[in-house]
Amino acid sequence: MRLAFVVQRYGLDVSGGAEYHCRLVAERLARRAQVEVLTTCASDYITWANVYPEGAETLNGVRVRRFPVERPRDPYRFRDWSRQVMRPGHDEADELRWLEEEGPFSPALVRHVAARRADHDVFVFFSYRYYTTYHGLRALDRRALLVPTAEDDGIHRLAIFAPFFRLPGAIAYNSVEEREMIRAVSGNEAVPGEVVGVGSALPEAADPARFRRRNGLDGRFVLYVGRIDRNKGCDQLFEHFLRYRRDTGSPLRLVLAGQPVLPVPDDPAIVPLGFVPDQDKWDALAAADVLVMPSFFESLSMVTLEAWWAERPVLANGKCEVLRGQCRRANAGLYYSTYDEFREALALLESDEALRRALGASGRRYFEAHYAWDVIERKYDDLIAVVRSANEPASRPDRARDPSRDRAAG
Amino acid sequence: MTFEIRAEGVDVEEIMRSIRKRIEEKKQGLYTDEEVREIAEHRLDAVLDAHEFNSDFISDFRAEPARWNFGFEPETIYRSSRGAVGRALRAVRGLLSPVQKLFWNPNPMISALSRQSDLNSYFVHLLHNLAVEITRLNLEVQDLKNRNLQLQGRLEMQARREKTLESMVVYREGAAPPGPGPGGSGPGGSAAG
Numbered sequence: 001m002r003l004a005f006v007v008q009r010y011g012l013d014v015s016g017g018a019e020y021h022c023r024l025v026a027e028r029l030a031r032r033a034q035v036e037v038l039t040t041c042a043s044d045y046i047t048w049a050n051v052y053p054e055g056a057e058t059l060n061g062v063r064v065r066r067f068p069v070e071r072p073r074d075p076y077r078f079r080d081w082s083r084q085v086m087r088p089g090h091d092e093a094d095e096l097r098w099l100e101e102e103g104p105f106s107p108a109l110v111r112h113v114a115a116r117r118a119d120h121d122v123f124v125f126f127s128y129r130y131y132t133t134y135h136g137l138r139a140l141d142r143r144a145l146l147v148p149t150a151e152d153d154g155i156h157r158l159a160i161f162a163p164f165f166r167l168p169g170a171i172a173y174n175s176v177e178e179r180e181m182i183r184a185v186s187g188n189e190a191v192p193g194e195v196v197g198v199g200s201a202l203p204e205a206a207d208p209a210r211f212r213r214r215n216g217l218d219g220r221f222v223l224y225v226g227r228i229d230r231n232k233g234c235d236q237l238f239e240h241f242l243r244y245r246r247d248t249g250s251p252l253r254l255v256l257a258g259q260p261v262l263p264v265p266d267d268p269a270i271v272p273l274g275f276v277p278d279q280d281k282w283d284a285l286a287a288a289d290v291l292v293m294p295s296f297f298e299s300l301s302m303v304t305l306e307a308w309w310a311e312r313p314v315l316a317n318g319k320c321e322v323l324r325g326q327c328r329r330a331n332a333g334l335y336y337s338t339y340d341e342f343r344e345a346l347a348l349l350e351s352d353e354a355l356r357r358a359l360g361a362s363g364r365r366y367f368e369a370h371y372a373w374d375v376i377e378r379k380y381d382d383l384i385a386v387v388r389s390a391n392e393p394a395s396r397p398d399r400a401r402d403p404s405r406d407r408a409a410g
Numbered sequence: 411m412t413f414e415i416r417a418e419g420v421d422v423e424e425i426m427r428s429i430r431k432r433i434e435e436k437k438q439g440l441y442t443d444e445e446v447r448e449i450a451e452h453r454l455d456a457v458l459d460a461h462e463f464n465s466d467f468i469s470d471f472r473a474e475p476a477r478w479n480f481g482f483e484p485e486t487i488y489r490s491s492r493g494a495v496g497r498a499l500r501a502v503r504g505l506l507s508p509v510q511k512l513f514w515n516p517n518p519m520i521s522a523l524s525r526q527s528d529l530n531s532y533f534v535h536l537l538h539n540l541a542v543e544i545t546r547l548n549l550e551v552q553d554l555k556n557r558n559l560q561l562q563g564r565l566e567m568q569a570r571r572e573k574t575l576e577s578m579v580v581y582r583e584g585a586a587p588p589g590p591g592p593g594g595s596g597p598g599g600s601a602a603g
Contacts, residue, residue: 248567249562331422334429338469340436344429347563351570 001033003121008130010039016150016310021198024125030062037064045066047072048104067109095160114139122387142169145387151297162186169387172196174300177321192386199373200219200306208287220255223288225303233294238265240342284312290349298322305371313356332363479530482523
C-alpha cells in the first residue's frame, strides 16, 4: 500500500498539534505501508520561511519530500484579509485570496500532488485550512483522506469550505464535536467519516519522584502542559488559580510546562518550568494531582488524553465544546465556565482523593478503548480501505452517482 | 459535597450538576461576581443611575451656584438687567413701591423665595452626602458578604480535609491495604500501544 501524507510543515523539531499528529500517524503507518510525506521547506507558521532544504530526506524511517514556499506570509496583509473574510459582504474570491495569504503558498507542492496522483493509493491531508490542503485535495478529491483538525474559530464557516468538506473520499475527525461542527456547515453526511483522534508516544515508565527532585518541587500541584499563551486561556487560568488560593487558603501550586509567550505572574504559587522534554512531561503528569486545560479552542487535546493515560483527572475549560464533550464521554474530568465553577471543581478534586482516583481510572479506560495505537491504526485502515475501494475502477460508476459528489460539483 | 464513587466509575455530569446547584445555593440573594466588580470599578455611578445622579454635581454646584440655584434678596424684584436704562427703571420702581404695596404685599413672597434658595443649597448637600454614605455602606455590605462566603468555603475545605485525615487514620490502624492510588502503580505500569 502506498500512502502520501500532505501537511503544511513536517520535522522532528516542528511544534504544533496537527503537525505532530501527522508525524505520529505517518511513522506508525510506515511500519506496514510505503509512506511518503509531501510538505514544504517551512518550519514555522508565522512566516513560512524556507528553512529545510528542498528535496527528499528520511526522518524516523519516513521518506519526506519538501517543496519551497514561493512567498512568505506577510502578517499585516494576512491580518487585513482575515478581517475582510470575517466580515459579511465579502465573496469567494476574497476567501481564496485570504487562503493564499495564509499559505503556505507552495504551488510546486500542489502541482506535484496533481501530477503524481497515480503514484499513491491514498493521499492523507492534514489541516483543512491551509493553501496546500485546499488546493492539493481539490486536485484529487475522492483519492483523499482528510484529517481536518478543525477548531470552532469561525474559519470553517467560510463559503469555500462547505463544498470542500464534501470532496474527500473519507474524513478522520478528531472528536464528535468536530464532526458535528463540519457537518453543520457543509452537510457532508454522505462522506464516510470516523472519529479517530491520535495516540501518543507513550513512555516505558514515569517517575514522579525524579520530576520533583529535578525541579526542586515538593507538595501537591496542578499541572498545565502546553504553550503559555493568551490564546490557550492561560491569562484566565492565572487569575482563577491565584484567586482560588486566596479564597480557599489552598496550598496547591500551579506548575507550567511549556514555552511562555505571555508574562507569568511573579507569585510563588505559580512555577514556570519552560519547555520540558517528553520524559519530563510524563514524570510531571505522574507527580501532579490534576491536569488543567484552560484552552477555549481545541480540535483534540493530546495532553488531556495523555493525562488520562497517566490516570490523572482533568479540569478543563467548559467553554471549549470539544474538551467538555471529552470530559463527559470519558467521565474523567470536570469543567468550568466561570470562576465559581473553577473554584468548586478544583476544591472538590483537591480534597477528594477517591474521586481523583476514580476519574483517573475512568480516563485510562477511555484512552485504552479509543486512543490506544491499535485502535487508531484500525480506524485508519478502515478509512483507507473505504477510500481505496471508492477509487477502484469497478466502483467508479457508483461513485459518480454519490449524492455528496453531486453537491460538491454543484 | 460528597459523591458516591461506584466501582464502575463516576458520573461527571452528575458531579457538575451538584457543583452548579451548590453555587446557586451560595449565591442566593447576592450580587454576581460581575456585578460586584462593576460596583467596585464605578462606585457611585454604578449604584445610582448616572442619568439621575451625577457624582460630580456637588463640586459643580459649589463652583457655580448661580447656574444651579437662584439667589433671592429683598431688592431682587426691583432690579433690571438693562444697564443705564435699567438703573433708571430700578429708581422709578423704588419710587413707586409704596404705591404697589397698596395693591399687594411682596414681603412674604420675598421671604419665602429667599428661604427656598437657602433650602435648595442645603438639600443638595444633604442628598449628596446621603448618596455617598449609602454607596459606601453598600460596598461594605458586599465586602462582608464576600468575606462570609470565603470563610464558609474555608470552613468546608477544612471539614473535608479533616474527614480525609480521619479516613487515613482508620486505614493505618486497619489491616486491609488500599487499592492502587494515583501514584500507586505509576502511569508507566501498563503502557498501551
